[in-house]
Structures are given as structure tokens and as C-alpha cells.
Amino acid sequence: MKMSQHIVYLVLGAMITLGLVFIIGAGPNGSQVGRYQVSTCLKRDWVYVYVIDTATGTVKFVDEKNENKPFEEIKSSR
Secondary structure, eight states, rough: OOOOOOOHHHHHHHHHHHHHHHHHHHOOOTTTTEEEEEEEEEEETTTEEEEETTTEEEEEEEEEGTTTTTTGSSSSOO
């Protein structure tokens, strides 16, 4: 291989790597990464899903009827 091909591959690899870093790390300013956590519990062939808001401490039970609702619209389990 010629030296120019090595440089082209090096530059191409660096551009792809930087592009992936920017895409994966992209998010709106002020976004809270890790704010919500999911916990599951298995009881008698049923899976219970709880979503925890780590900023406020609110725990909400997610079932089939509120599966696609935003977190704010789900009733709190407290």
C-alpha cells in the first residue's frame, strides 16, 4: 500500500469515530442523563414494572393501560 492510502484510511477512520462520538453523545442542553430508572419484579408469571424518577423520588407503576403515556401522566404509586 502507498503511504497516501494509509493517510486516507487514517483520516476516514478518525472521521467515522468522531461522527459516532457526536451522534451517541448528542442530547439537548440541560438533559438529565440517568434521571429515570426502571425496576422489575416477577410474581406468579406477571412482570411488574416500576419507573423511578431519581430527581424527585417518585415511583410509578407501569402496566398495559399506561404503557405508552409520558411519565408525567402516569399516577404515582405513593
